[in-house]
Amino acid sequence: MKFKIFLFLTLLLSTISYSQQKSDWIRVENYDGSKIGYKDINGNVKIAVDLETTFAPPKYFNHIIPIFDLNNHNYYLLKNKQKIALDSVYISSDYELDCERENKIRFRDKKSRKIGFLNQNGNVIIPALYNYAAPFYNNLAVVLKNATRTCLEQGVDSLNCEHPIFKGGITQLINDKNQLVVDSIDTAIATNLNWYSLHVSATNKEQINRVSFKGVNGDFYSFIDYDKEFKNWFFNTFVPVVNQRSIKQLEKLSFIELTTWSENEQIWKNNKNSEVINSEFVEKLVSKVQFLLENPKNSFFNSSDLNPYIYQNKNYDEFYDCNGNLFKEKYPAYSFYINYVDANQSLEYQESIAFIKTEKGYKLFTYSFKN
Known part of the structure:
Protein backbone atom coordinates (compact mmCIF):
# COMPACT_ATOMS: atom_id res chain seq x y z
CA MET A 1 0.00 0.00 0.00
CA LYS A 2 1.25 3.47 -0.84
CA PHE A 3 2.97 5.37 1.90
CA LYS A 4 0.42 7.73 3.38
CA ILE A 5 0.98 11.39 3.98
CA PHE A 6 0.14 12.10 7.57
CA LEU A 7 -0.32 15.69 8.62
CA PHE A 8 -0.50 16.08 12.35
CA LEU A 9 -2.47 19.31 11.98
CA THR A 10 -5.67 17.26 11.94
CA LEU A 11 -8.57 16.86 14.31
CA LEU A 12 -8.00 17.47 17.96
CA LEU A 13 -10.70 16.55 20.30
CA SER A 14 -9.55 14.71 23.33
CA THR A 15 -10.35 11.80 25.48
CA ILE A 16 -8.63 12.85 28.63
CA SER A 17 -8.32 15.98 30.64
CA TYR A 18 -6.64 19.16 31.50
CA SER A 19 -5.66 19.31 35.17
CA GLN A 20 -8.78 17.55 36.31
CA GLN A 21 -10.05 18.51 39.75
CA LYS A 22 -11.35 15.89 42.17
CA SER A 23 -14.65 17.76 42.31
CA ASP A 24 -15.10 17.67 38.53
CA TRP A 25 -17.86 15.61 37.02
CA ILE A 26 -16.98 13.65 33.90
CA ARG A 27 -19.19 13.51 30.82
CA VAL A 28 -20.55 10.07 29.93
CA GLU A 29 -22.59 8.96 26.91
CA ASN A 30 -24.95 6.17 25.97
CA TYR A 31 -23.99 3.49 23.47
CA ASP A 32 -24.45 5.63 20.35
CA GLY A 33 -23.55 9.02 21.81
CA SER A 34 -27.06 10.42 21.36
CA LYS A 35 -27.53 11.11 25.08
CA ILE A 36 -25.11 12.40 27.68
CA GLY A 37 -24.87 12.73 31.44
CA TYR A 38 -22.20 13.23 34.10
CA LYS A 39 -20.62 11.12 36.82
CA ASP A 40 -18.18 12.05 39.56
CA ILE A 41 -14.60 10.85 39.85
CA ASN A 42 -15.78 7.81 41.83
CA GLY A 43 -18.23 6.78 39.13
CA ASN A 44 -21.38 7.94 40.89
CA VAL A 45 -24.04 9.24 38.49
CA LYS A 46 -24.65 12.96 39.11
CA ILE A 47 -26.72 13.69 36.00
CA ALA A 48 -28.51 10.78 34.37
CA VAL A 49 -27.59 9.94 30.80
CA ASP A 50 -30.72 11.42 29.27
CA LEU A 51 -29.61 14.86 28.04
CA GLU A 52 -30.06 15.19 24.29
CA THR A 53 -27.99 18.06 22.93
CA THR A 54 -27.24 19.68 19.59
CA PHE A 55 -23.68 20.50 20.61
CA ALA A 56 -21.61 18.37 22.97
CA PRO A 57 -21.20 20.04 26.37
CA PRO A 58 -17.76 20.17 28.03
CA LYS A 59 -16.03 16.93 28.91
CA TYR A 60 -15.58 18.15 32.48
CA PHE A 61 -18.17 19.83 34.68
CA ASN A 62 -16.39 21.93 37.29
CA HIS A 63 -19.06 24.42 38.44
CA ILE A 64 -20.95 25.53 35.34
CA ILE A 65 -21.53 24.18 31.83
CA PRO A 66 -23.48 25.35 28.75
CA ILE A 67 -26.32 23.22 27.39
CA PHE A 68 -27.85 23.51 23.91
CA ASP A 69 -30.67 21.00 23.51
CA LEU A 70 -32.37 19.56 20.45
CA ASN A 71 -35.22 22.06 20.73
CA ASN A 72 -32.77 24.97 20.41
CA HIS A 73 -33.20 25.83 24.08
CA ASN A 74 -29.87 26.90 25.53
CA TYR A 75 -28.79 27.80 29.03
CA TYR A 76 -26.04 27.37 31.62
CA LEU A 77 -26.38 24.58 34.14
CA LEU A 78 -25.02 24.61 37.69
CA LYS A 79 -24.34 21.51 39.76
CA ASN A 80 -27.47 22.15 41.80
CA LYS A 81 -29.42 21.68 38.51
CA GLN A 82 -30.27 25.40 38.35
CA LYS A 83 -30.62 26.75 34.80
CA ILE A 84 -29.41 30.31 34.28
CA ALA A 85 -28.61 32.82 31.49
CA LEU A 86 -31.30 31.43 29.19
CA ASP A 87 -30.70 31.87 25.44
CA SER A 88 -27.24 33.28 26.11
CA VAL A 89 -24.93 30.34 25.41
CA TYR A 90 -21.75 31.21 23.55
CA ILE A 91 -20.96 29.02 20.53
CA SER A 92 -17.62 29.39 18.77
CA SER A 93 -17.19 29.79 15.01
CA ASP A 94 -16.35 26.09 14.78
CA TYR A 95 -19.55 25.16 16.63
CA GLU A 96 -18.02 24.31 19.98
CA LEU A 97 -19.48 25.26 23.34
CA ASP A 98 -17.28 27.02 25.85
CA CYS A 99 -16.05 25.44 29.07
CA GLU A 100 -15.17 26.91 32.45
CA ARG A 101 -11.63 28.21 32.73
CA GLU A 102 -10.23 30.03 35.74
CA ASN A 103 -13.76 30.06 37.24
CA LYS A 104 -15.13 31.95 34.23
CA ILE A 105 -17.13 31.05 31.15
CA ARG A 106 -18.18 33.13 28.15
CA PHE A 107 -21.78 34.06 27.35
CA ARG A 108 -23.37 35.93 24.45
CA ASP A 109 -26.02 38.60 25.00
CA LYS A 110 -29.10 37.51 23.05
CA LYS A 111 -29.92 41.06 21.90
CA SER A 112 -26.56 42.67 21.14
CA ARG A 113 -24.82 39.34 20.27
CA LYS A 114 -21.78 40.63 22.14
CA ILE A 115 -19.71 38.54 24.53
CA GLY A 116 -19.09 38.77 28.26
CA PHE A 117 -18.17 36.44 31.13
CA LEU A 118 -20.04 34.65 33.89
CA ASN A 119 -18.34 33.47 37.05
CA GLN A 120 -18.57 29.93 38.39
CA ASN A 121 -21.91 30.71 40.03
CA GLY A 122 -23.43 32.06 36.83
CA ASN A 123 -23.23 35.74 37.79
CA VAL A 124 -22.14 38.30 35.21
CA ILE A 125 -18.68 39.51 36.16
CA ILE A 126 -17.77 41.06 32.80
CA PRO A 127 -20.64 42.60 30.81
CA ALA A 128 -21.26 41.65 27.19
CA LEU A 129 -19.22 44.47 25.68
CA TYR A 130 -17.06 42.65 23.18
CA ASN A 131 -17.48 41.52 19.59
CA TYR A 132 -15.15 38.66 20.44
CA ALA A 133 -13.42 37.48 23.60
CA ALA A 134 -10.90 34.68 24.03
CA PRO A 135 -10.91 32.64 27.26
CA PHE A 136 -8.91 33.84 30.25
CA TYR A 137 -5.42 32.46 30.67
CA ASN A 138 -3.42 33.60 33.68
CA ASN A 139 -6.16 36.18 34.41
CA LEU A 140 -5.76 37.82 30.99
CA ALA A 141 -8.00 37.70 27.92
CA VAL A 142 -7.74 39.03 24.38
CA VAL A 143 -10.90 40.88 23.30
CA LEU A 144 -12.18 42.68 20.20
CA LYS A 145 -14.13 45.88 20.72
CA ASN A 146 -15.91 48.44 18.55
CA ALA A 147 -15.86 46.31 15.41
CA THR A 148 -18.59 46.31 12.77
CA ARG A 149 -20.47 43.04 12.52
CA THR A 150 -21.39 41.87 9.01
CA CYS A 151 -22.41 38.54 7.50
CA LEU A 152 -20.68 36.22 5.10
CA GLU A 153 -24.12 35.43 3.68
CA GLN A 154 -25.75 38.10 1.55
CA GLY A 155 -28.99 39.73 2.65
CA VAL A 156 -28.99 38.27 6.16
CA ASP A 157 -29.57 40.12 9.43
CA SER A 158 -26.09 40.74 10.85
CA LEU A 159 -27.24 39.95 14.38
CA ASN A 160 -28.56 36.51 13.51
CA CYS A 161 -26.40 35.24 10.68
CA GLU A 162 -24.60 31.92 10.92
CA HIS A 163 -21.19 33.21 9.81
CA PRO A 164 -20.52 36.71 11.21
CA ILE A 165 -17.50 38.71 10.11
CA PHE A 166 -16.03 41.58 12.09
CA LYS A 167 -14.41 44.56 10.41
CA GLY A 168 -12.29 47.17 12.13
CA GLY A 169 -12.33 47.52 15.88
CA ILE A 170 -9.49 47.28 18.38
CA THR A 171 -7.98 44.10 19.76
CA GLN A 172 -7.13 44.66 23.42
CA LEU A 173 -5.90 42.81 26.48
CA ILE A 174 -8.00 42.92 29.65
CA ASN A 175 -7.62 41.43 33.11
CA ASP A 176 -10.19 39.47 35.10
CA LYS A 177 -11.57 42.68 36.59
CA ASN A 178 -12.38 43.92 33.07
CA GLN A 179 -9.65 46.53 33.34
CA LEU A 180 -7.77 47.46 30.18
CA VAL A 181 -4.16 46.25 30.30
CA VAL A 182 -2.94 46.76 26.72
CA ASP A 183 -4.88 49.09 24.44
CA SER A 184 -3.86 47.48 21.14
CA ILE A 185 -2.38 44.05 20.51
CA ASP A 186 -1.54 42.18 17.29
CA THR A 187 -3.96 39.26 16.99
CA ALA A 188 -1.53 37.17 14.95
CA ILE A 189 1.13 37.49 17.64
CA ALA A 190 -1.32 36.97 20.51
CA THR A 191 -2.25 33.49 19.29
CA ASN A 192 1.31 32.27 19.89
CA LEU A 193 1.93 33.70 23.34
CA ASN A 194 2.62 31.88 26.58
CA TRP A 195 0.34 33.84 28.88
CA TYR A 196 1.83 32.07 31.89
CA SER A 197 5.26 33.58 31.17
CA LEU A 198 4.14 37.15 31.93
CA HIS A 199 6.84 39.54 33.08
CA VAL A 200 6.08 43.19 33.84
CA SER A 201 8.80 45.84 33.83
CA ALA A 202 9.15 49.60 33.64
CA THR A 203 11.42 49.42 30.59
CA ASN A 204 11.18 47.54 27.32
CA LYS A 205 14.12 45.15 27.39
CA GLU A 206 14.62 43.11 24.24
CA GLN A 207 14.87 39.44 25.19
CA ILE A 208 15.23 36.32 23.10
CA ASN A 209 11.95 34.45 22.50
CA ARG A 210 9.89 37.28 24.04
CA VAL A 211 7.59 40.00 22.75
CA SER A 212 6.50 43.04 24.71
CA PHE A 213 3.48 45.32 24.72
CA LYS A 214 3.22 48.72 26.34
CA GLY A 215 0.41 48.76 28.86
CA VAL A 216 -1.98 51.61 29.52
CA ASN A 217 -0.16 52.19 32.82
CA GLY A 218 3.17 52.72 31.05
CA ASP A 219 4.68 49.37 32.05
CA PHE A 220 5.75 46.77 29.51
CA TYR A 221 4.09 43.36 29.48
CA SER A 222 6.39 40.67 28.14
CA PHE A 223 5.47 37.13 27.08
CA ILE A 224 7.32 34.20 25.53
CA ASP A 225 6.46 33.74 21.86
CA TYR A 226 6.03 29.97 21.42
CA ASP A 227 6.99 30.04 17.73
CA LYS A 228 10.28 31.78 18.46
Whole structure:
Protein backbone atom coordinates (compact mmCIF):
# COMPACT_ATOMS: atom_id res chain seq x y z
CA MET A 1 0.00 0.00 0.00
CA LYS A 2 1.25 3.47 -0.84
CA PHE A 3 2.97 5.37 1.90
CA LYS A 4 0.42 7.73 3.38
CA ILE A 5 0.98 11.39 3.98
CA PHE A 6 0.14 12.10 7.57
CA LEU A 7 -0.32 15.69 8.62
CA PHE A 8 -0.50 16.08 12.35
CA LEU A 9 -2.47 19.31 11.98
CA THR A 10 -5.67 17.26 11.94
CA LEU A 11 -8.57 16.86 14.31
CA LEU A 12 -8.00 17.47 17.96
CA LEU A 13 -10.70 16.55 20.30
CA SER A 14 -9.55 14.71 23.33
CA THR A 15 -10.35 11.80 25.48
CA ILE A 16 -8.63 12.85 28.63
CA SER A 17 -8.32 15.98 30.64
CA TYR A 18 -6.64 19.16 31.50
CA SER A 19 -5.66 19.31 35.17
CA GLN A 20 -8.78 17.55 36.31
CA GLN A 21 -10.05 18.51 39.75
CA LYS A 22 -11.35 15.89 42.17
CA SER A 23 -14.65 17.76 42.31
CA ASP A 24 -15.10 17.67 38.53
CA TRP A 25 -17.86 15.61 37.02
CA ILE A 26 -16.98 13.65 33.90
CA ARG A 27 -19.19 13.51 30.82
CA VAL A 28 -20.55 10.07 29.93
CA GLU A 29 -22.59 8.96 26.91
CA ASN A 30 -24.95 6.17 25.97
CA TYR A 31 -23.99 3.49 23.47
CA ASP A 32 -24.45 5.63 20.35
CA GLY A 33 -23.55 9.02 21.81
CA SER A 34 -27.06 10.42 21.36
CA LYS A 35 -27.53 11.11 25.08
CA ILE A 36 -25.11 12.40 27.68
CA GLY A 37 -24.87 12.73 31.44
CA TYR A 38 -22.20 13.23 34.10
CA LYS A 39 -20.62 11.12 36.82
CA ASP A 40 -18.18 12.05 39.56
CA ILE A 41 -14.60 10.85 39.85
CA ASN A 42 -15.78 7.81 41.83
CA GLY A 43 -18.23 6.78 39.13
CA ASN A 44 -21.38 7.94 40.89
CA VAL A 45 -24.04 9.24 38.49
CA LYS A 46 -24.65 12.96 39.11
CA ILE A 47 -26.72 13.69 36.00
CA ALA A 48 -28.51 10.78 34.37
CA VAL A 49 -27.59 9.94 30.80
CA ASP A 50 -30.72 11.42 29.27
CA LEU A 51 -29.61 14.86 28.04
CA GLU A 52 -30.06 15.19 24.29
CA THR A 53 -27.99 18.06 22.93
CA THR A 54 -27.24 19.68 19.59
CA PHE A 55 -23.68 20.50 20.61
CA ALA A 56 -21.61 18.37 22.97
CA PRO A 57 -21.20 20.04 26.37
CA PRO A 58 -17.76 20.17 28.03
CA LYS A 59 -16.03 16.93 28.91
CA TYR A 60 -15.58 18.15 32.48
CA PHE A 61 -18.17 19.83 34.68
CA ASN A 62 -16.39 21.93 37.29
CA HIS A 63 -19.06 24.42 38.44
CA ILE A 64 -20.95 25.53 35.34
CA ILE A 65 -21.53 24.18 31.83
CA PRO A 66 -23.48 25.35 28.75
CA ILE A 67 -26.32 23.22 27.39
CA PHE A 68 -27.85 23.51 23.91
CA ASP A 69 -30.67 21.00 23.51
CA LEU A 70 -32.37 19.56 20.45
CA ASN A 71 -35.22 22.06 20.73
CA ASN A 72 -32.77 24.97 20.41
CA HIS A 73 -33.20 25.83 24.08
CA ASN A 74 -29.87 26.90 25.53
CA TYR A 75 -28.79 27.80 29.03
CA TYR A 76 -26.04 27.37 31.62
CA LEU A 77 -26.38 24.58 34.14
CA LEU A 78 -25.02 24.61 37.69
CA LYS A 79 -24.34 21.51 39.76
CA ASN A 80 -27.47 22.15 41.80
CA LYS A 81 -29.42 21.68 38.51
CA GLN A 82 -30.27 25.40 38.35
CA LYS A 83 -30.62 26.75 34.80
CA ILE A 84 -29.41 30.31 34.28
CA ALA A 85 -28.61 32.82 31.49
CA LEU A 86 -31.30 31.43 29.19
CA ASP A 87 -30.70 31.87 25.44
CA SER A 88 -27.24 33.28 26.11
CA VAL A 89 -24.93 30.34 25.41
CA TYR A 90 -21.75 31.21 23.55
CA ILE A 91 -20.96 29.02 20.53
CA SER A 92 -17.62 29.39 18.77
CA SER A 93 -17.19 29.79 15.01
CA ASP A 94 -16.35 26.09 14.78
CA TYR A 95 -19.55 25.16 16.63
CA GLU A 96 -18.02 24.31 19.98
CA LEU A 97 -19.48 25.26 23.34
CA ASP A 98 -17.28 27.02 25.85
CA CYS A 99 -16.05 25.44 29.07
CA GLU A 100 -15.17 26.91 32.45
CA ARG A 101 -11.63 28.21 32.73
CA GLU A 102 -10.23 30.03 35.74
CA ASN A 103 -13.76 30.06 37.24
CA LYS A 104 -15.13 31.95 34.23
CA ILE A 105 -17.13 31.05 31.15
CA ARG A 106 -18.18 33.13 28.15
CA PHE A 107 -21.78 34.06 27.35
CA ARG A 108 -23.37 35.93 24.45
CA ASP A 109 -26.02 38.60 25.00
CA LYS A 110 -29.10 37.51 23.05
CA LYS A 111 -29.92 41.06 21.90
CA SER A 112 -26.56 42.67 21.14
CA ARG A 113 -24.82 39.34 20.27
CA LYS A 114 -21.78 40.63 22.14
CA ILE A 115 -19.71 38.54 24.53
CA GLY A 116 -19.09 38.77 28.26
CA PHE A 117 -18.17 36.44 31.13
CA LEU A 118 -20.04 34.65 33.89
CA ASN A 119 -18.34 33.47 37.05
CA GLN A 120 -18.57 29.93 38.39
CA ASN A 121 -21.91 30.71 40.03
CA GLY A 122 -23.43 32.06 36.83
CA ASN A 123 -23.23 35.74 37.79
CA VAL A 124 -22.14 38.30 35.21
CA ILE A 125 -18.68 39.51 36.16
CA ILE A 126 -17.77 41.06 32.80
CA PRO A 127 -20.64 42.60 30.81
CA ALA A 128 -21.26 41.65 27.19
CA LEU A 129 -19.22 44.47 25.68
CA TYR A 130 -17.06 42.65 23.18
CA ASN A 131 -17.48 41.52 19.59
CA TYR A 132 -15.15 38.66 20.44
CA ALA A 133 -13.42 37.48 23.60
CA ALA A 134 -10.90 34.68 24.03
CA PRO A 135 -10.91 32.64 27.26
CA PHE A 136 -8.91 33.84 30.25
CA TYR A 137 -5.42 32.46 30.67
CA ASN A 138 -3.42 33.60 33.68
CA ASN A 139 -6.16 36.18 34.41
CA LEU A 140 -5.76 37.82 30.99
CA ALA A 141 -8.00 37.70 27.92
CA VAL A 142 -7.74 39.03 24.38
CA VAL A 143 -10.90 40.88 23.30
CA LEU A 144 -12.18 42.68 20.20
CA LYS A 145 -14.13 45.88 20.72
CA ASN A 146 -15.91 48.44 18.55
CA ALA A 147 -15.86 46.31 15.41
CA THR A 148 -18.59 46.31 12.77
CA ARG A 149 -20.47 43.04 12.52
CA THR A 150 -21.39 41.87 9.01
CA CYS A 151 -22.41 38.54 7.50
CA LEU A 152 -20.68 36.22 5.10
CA GLU A 153 -24.12 35.43 3.68
CA GLN A 154 -25.75 38.10 1.55
CA GLY A 155 -28.99 39.73 2.65
CA VAL A 156 -28.99 38.27 6.16
CA ASP A 157 -29.57 40.12 9.43
CA SER A 158 -26.09 40.74 10.85
CA LEU A 159 -27.24 39.95 14.38
CA ASN A 160 -28.56 36.51 13.51
CA CYS A 161 -26.40 35.24 10.68
CA GLU A 162 -24.60 31.92 10.92
CA HIS A 163 -21.19 33.21 9.81
CA PRO A 164 -20.52 36.71 11.21
CA ILE A 165 -17.50 38.71 10.11
CA PHE A 166 -16.03 41.58 12.09
CA LYS A 167 -14.41 44.56 10.41
CA GLY A 168 -12.29 47.17 12.13
CA GLY A 169 -12.33 47.52 15.88
CA ILE A 170 -9.49 47.28 18.38
CA THR A 171 -7.98 44.10 19.76
CA GLN A 172 -7.13 44.66 23.42
CA LEU A 173 -5.90 42.81 26.48
CA ILE A 174 -8.00 42.92 29.65
CA ASN A 175 -7.62 41.43 33.11
CA ASP A 176 -10.19 39.47 35.10
CA LYS A 177 -11.57 42.68 36.59
CA ASN A 178 -12.38 43.92 33.07
CA GLN A 179 -9.65 46.53 33.34
CA LEU A 180 -7.77 47.46 30.18
CA VAL A 181 -4.16 46.25 30.30
CA VAL A 182 -2.94 46.76 26.72
CA ASP A 183 -4.88 49.09 24.44
CA SER A 184 -3.86 47.48 21.14
CA ILE A 185 -2.38 44.05 20.51
CA ASP A 186 -1.54 42.18 17.29
CA THR A 187 -3.96 39.26 16.99
CA ALA A 188 -1.53 37.17 14.95
CA ILE A 189 1.13 37.49 17.64
CA ALA A 190 -1.32 36.97 20.51
CA THR A 191 -2.25 33.49 19.29
CA ASN A 192 1.31 32.27 19.89
CA LEU A 193 1.93 33.70 23.34
CA ASN A 194 2.62 31.88 26.58
CA TRP A 195 0.34 33.84 28.88
CA TYR A 196 1.83 32.07 31.89
CA SER A 197 5.26 33.58 31.17
CA LEU A 198 4.14 37.15 31.93
CA HIS A 199 6.84 39.54 33.08
CA VAL A 200 6.08 43.19 33.84
CA SER A 201 8.80 45.84 33.83
CA ALA A 202 9.15 49.60 33.64
CA THR A 203 11.42 49.42 30.59
CA ASN A 204 11.18 47.54 27.32
CA LYS A 205 14.12 45.15 27.39
CA GLU A 206 14.62 43.11 24.24
CA GLN A 207 14.87 39.44 25.19
CA ILE A 208 15.23 36.32 23.10
CA ASN A 209 11.95 34.45 22.50
CA ARG A 210 9.89 37.28 24.04
CA VAL A 211 7.59 40.00 22.75
CA SER A 212 6.50 43.04 24.71
CA PHE A 213 3.48 45.32 24.72
CA LYS A 214 3.22 48.72 26.34
CA GLY A 215 0.41 48.76 28.86
CA VAL A 216 -1.98 51.61 29.52
CA ASN A 217 -0.16 52.19 32.82
CA GLY A 218 3.17 52.72 31.05
CA ASP A 219 4.68 49.37 32.05
CA PHE A 220 5.75 46.77 29.51
CA TYR A 221 4.09 43.36 29.48
CA SER A 222 6.39 40.67 28.14
CA PHE A 223 5.47 37.13 27.08
CA ILE A 224 7.32 34.20 25.53
CA ASP A 225 6.46 33.74 21.86
CA TYR A 226 6.03 29.97 21.42
CA ASP A 227 6.99 30.04 17.73
CA LYS A 228 10.28 31.78 18.46
CA GLU A 229 10.96 29.57 21.45
CA PHE A 230 10.37 26.34 19.55
CA LYS A 231 12.46 27.33 16.53
CA ASN A 232 15.36 28.34 18.74
CA TRP A 233 15.10 25.11 20.72
CA PHE A 234 14.91 22.97 17.60
CA PHE A 235 17.94 24.46 15.84
CA ASN A 236 20.08 25.20 18.90
CA THR A 237 19.28 22.21 21.12
CA PHE A 238 17.62 19.37 19.23
CA VAL A 239 19.65 19.47 16.01
CA PRO A 240 23.06 19.47 17.79
CA VAL A 241 22.01 16.49 19.94
CA VAL A 242 20.89 14.59 16.84
CA ASN A 243 24.17 15.33 15.08
CA GLN A 244 26.08 14.08 18.12
CA ARG A 245 24.27 10.75 17.69
CA SER A 246 23.86 10.48 21.45
CA ILE A 247 21.14 7.95 22.25
CA LYS A 248 21.08 8.94 25.92
CA GLN A 249 20.74 12.66 25.18
CA LEU A 250 18.12 12.05 22.53
CA GLU A 251 16.05 10.05 25.02
CA LYS A 252 16.12 13.09 27.31
CA LEU A 253 14.72 15.22 24.49
CA SER A 254 11.96 12.72 23.74
CA PHE A 255 8.60 12.13 25.34
CA ILE A 256 8.12 9.04 27.51
CA GLU A 257 6.74 7.28 24.43
CA LEU A 258 7.12 7.79 20.70
CA THR A 259 4.26 7.35 18.27
CA THR A 260 4.49 6.35 14.61
CA TRP A 261 2.42 4.76 11.88
CA SER A 262 3.02 1.09 11.13
CA GLU A 263 2.43 0.53 7.43
CA ASN A 264 2.55 -3.23 7.87
CA GLU A 265 -0.01 -3.34 10.68
CA GLN A 266 -1.98 -0.29 9.51
CA ILE A 267 -2.13 1.14 13.02
CA TRP A 268 -0.56 3.89 15.06
CA LYS A 269 1.90 2.45 17.54
CA ASN A 270 3.00 3.98 20.83
CA ASN A 271 6.29 2.62 22.17
CA LYS A 272 8.55 3.61 25.04
CA ASN A 273 11.23 5.94 23.77
CA SER A 274 13.96 3.57 24.98
CA GLU A 275 12.49 0.87 22.72
CA VAL A 276 12.62 3.14 19.68
CA ILE A 277 15.76 5.21 20.06
CA ASN A 278 18.61 2.98 18.94
CA SER A 279 21.53 3.55 16.60
CA GLU A 280 19.42 2.77 13.53
CA PHE A 281 16.73 5.28 14.52
CA VAL A 282 19.36 7.91 15.31
CA GLU A 283 20.92 7.52 11.86
CA LYS A 284 17.52 7.95 10.26
CA LEU A 285 16.93 11.06 12.31
CA VAL A 286 20.34 12.43 11.34
CA SER A 287 19.51 12.01 7.64
CA LYS A 288 16.09 13.64 8.04
CA VAL A 289 17.49 16.62 9.92
CA GLN A 290 20.30 17.00 7.39
CA PHE A 291 17.83 16.98 4.51
CA LEU A 292 15.66 19.50 6.32
CA LEU A 293 18.59 21.85 6.84
CA GLU A 294 19.88 21.50 3.28
CA ASN A 295 16.48 21.83 1.61
CA PRO A 296 14.65 24.69 3.32
CA LYS A 297 12.33 25.12 0.34
CA ASN A 298 11.08 21.57 0.76
CA SER A 299 10.55 21.71 4.49
CA PHE A 300 8.44 23.77 6.83
CA PHE A 301 7.22 23.85 10.40
CA ASN A 302 3.75 24.49 11.70
CA SER A 303 1.73 24.30 14.87
CA SER A 304 0.26 20.87 15.39
CA ASP A 305 -2.42 19.08 17.34
CA LEU A 306 -3.06 15.73 18.98
CA ASN A 307 -5.47 13.14 17.65
CA PRO A 308 -7.56 11.72 20.51
CA TYR A 309 -7.81 8.33 18.88
CA ILE A 310 -4.03 8.03 18.95
CA TYR A 311 -2.92 9.95 22.04
CA GLN A 312 -5.42 8.63 24.55
CA ASN A 313 -3.54 7.07 27.44
CA LYS A 314 -2.73 8.68 30.78
CA ASN A 315 0.62 9.99 29.54
CA TYR A 316 -1.27 12.71 27.67
CA ASP A 317 -3.75 13.74 30.37
CA GLU A 318 -2.11 17.07 31.17
CA PHE A 319 -2.09 18.22 27.55
CA TYR A 320 -5.86 18.53 27.20
CA ASP A 321 -8.17 21.31 28.34
CA CYS A 322 -11.66 21.17 29.83
CA ASN A 323 -13.21 20.66 26.40
CA GLY A 324 -10.85 17.84 25.55
CA ASN A 325 -8.82 19.94 23.11
CA LEU A 326 -5.09 20.45 23.15
CA PHE A 327 -4.24 23.00 25.83
CA LYS A 328 -2.06 24.82 23.31
CA GLU A 329 -1.83 27.95 25.43
CA LYS A 330 0.33 25.95 27.83
CA TYR A 331 1.41 22.85 25.89
CA PRO A 332 1.78 23.79 22.21
CA ALA A 333 2.72 21.14 19.67
CA TYR A 334 4.78 21.65 16.52
CA SER A 335 5.63 19.54 13.50
CA PHE A 336 8.41 19.78 10.95
CA TYR A 337 7.38 18.50 7.54
CA ILE A 338 9.76 17.35 4.83
CA ASN A 339 8.46 17.19 1.25
CA TYR A 340 10.13 14.82 -1.19
CA VAL A 341 9.53 15.78 -4.82
CA ASP A 342 10.24 14.23 -8.22
CA ALA A 343 12.09 15.75 -11.16
CA ASN A 344 9.01 17.82 -12.02
CA GLN A 345 8.81 19.17 -8.46
CA SER A 346 5.62 17.21 -7.83
CA LEU A 347 5.18 15.87 -4.33
CA GLU A 348 5.98 12.18 -4.03
CA TYR A 349 5.62 11.80 -0.28
CA GLN A 350 6.00 13.63 2.98
CA GLU A 351 7.70 12.84 6.27
CA SER A 352 7.35 14.58 9.60
CA ILE A 353 8.62 14.83 13.13
CA ALA A 354 6.44 16.31 15.86
CA PHE A 355 7.17 17.88 19.23
CA ILE A 356 5.13 18.95 22.22
CA LYS A 357 5.97 21.29 25.08
CA THR A 358 5.91 19.61 28.49
CA GLU A 359 6.71 20.79 32.00
CA LYS A 360 10.29 19.75 31.21
CA GLY A 361 10.55 21.51 27.87
CA TYR A 362 9.93 20.47 24.29
CA LYS A 363 9.96 16.75 23.55
CA LEU A 364 9.93 14.68 20.38
CA PHE A 365 6.76 12.57 20.52
CA THR A 366 5.75 11.52 17.00
CA TYR A 367 7.47 10.75 13.72
CA SER A 368 6.39 9.52 10.30
CA PHE A 369 9.19 8.17 8.10
CA LYS A 370 8.83 6.25 4.86
CA ASN A 371 12.23 4.63 5.20
